[in-house]
């Protein structure tokens with residue numbers, strides 16, 4: 001099946017007489033006849049549902065769909081994108097470990113990695129992702145366990161050089177983890193370019209209507225944990241909290257997701273509600289249509305802004321003049337995303353005046369949904385970062401993040417034009 005068809009037919013596959021749409025299993029618990037049946041589930045001796053904190057059939061069908069879209073072997077839903085990125089790293093890193101992340105990533109992830117995970121004894125080095133491979137290699141240490149980046153960065157919309165980072169990660173015996181939120185598997189499938197694990201904030205395009213916060217982790221099954229067994233004892237040595245199960249021995253290519261579910265979800269409990277998983281599935285059914293429209297609109301808006309003399313600069317990898325155009329053509333030939341960033345001449349004050357004059361586009365701490373919205377990272381999402389950290393993350397104080405919805409492009413452009421007239 002092509003990806004457009006998979007969006008509708010992967011995951012839940014109704015049998016004779018069953019509901020055609022994915023049922024919502026709104027239940028905390030699942031019933032069994034004998035205590036032995038239940039015991040086997042707890043021991044991971046048989047598979048089945050017993051408590052929604054660990055697994056729920058509605059969630060699993062949606063995870064299965066996203067897994068098929070990305071071309072992975074196993075996947076899990078989480079309560080948010082933050083939880084997905086936290087689990088993705090914490091599943092293979094513990095106190096005393098180190099990992100490398102691109103410095104151009106979502107502000108929430110930057111804080112999670114740089115501040116909160118540091119308190120857990122896990123150190124993250126943020127690197128300039130444009131550095132050549134030999135420079136980046138210098139940041140690896142004996143205790144480095146992973147490399148992390150975003151396909152298209154939020155909010156600076158730069159494009160990740162998969163081949164460079166996959167080479168680096170693999171030549172140092174660690175997996176490459178990529179947050180594919182902005183591209184979605186419709187525009188880019190990181191596993192095809194060497195990534196080992198993919199994460200998503202499904203809150204964005206996948207949901208698409210801004211109704212539910214959620215996340216997802218997908219494992220390609222390609223990383224051989226046993227080849228670097230000493231680096232990943234959590235996967236390759238017995239888990240005392242599961243009667244001595246060794247995940248790689250018992251679950252093979254399913255080891256990573258099984259461990260994340262049975263350990264991390266059990267202990268941290270960041271499960272997505274089945275109701276939200278249902279909404280997410282509805283969103284996925286039209287993802288291909290929406291992503292195309294988002295991209296067409298963003299390109300039209302980027303071209304308009306690029307030729308307007310009140311605009312200081314525009315970044316959108318779909319523009320032929322953009323620094324990331326060639327990289328985007330290589331990794332995302334069908335389009336990048338509906339988000340672009342730009343600055344209005346006159347600095348921070350002019351930007352704020354412009355934003356406050358918009359009528360159709362709303363100022364929202366959101367991005368990548370059906371209705372056009374925008375925000376000013378330096379005053380909103382990234383306000384916890386110092387001026388120095390903002391610059392390190394590539395965010396200038398005048399940057400406006402503009403998320404094109406699926407309205408008519410002319411209406412979006414007219415709104416921008418009238419707001420520019422006010423400054």
Ligand SMILES: *Cc1c(COP(=O)(O)O)cnc(C)c1O
Pocket residue numbers: 080081082083085106108109150154179181182200201202203204213214215
């Ligand atoms: C929004 C976002 C996140 C965080 O996701 P939540 O669902 O808000 O927790 C992570 N990564 C990227 C790229 C995002 O855009």
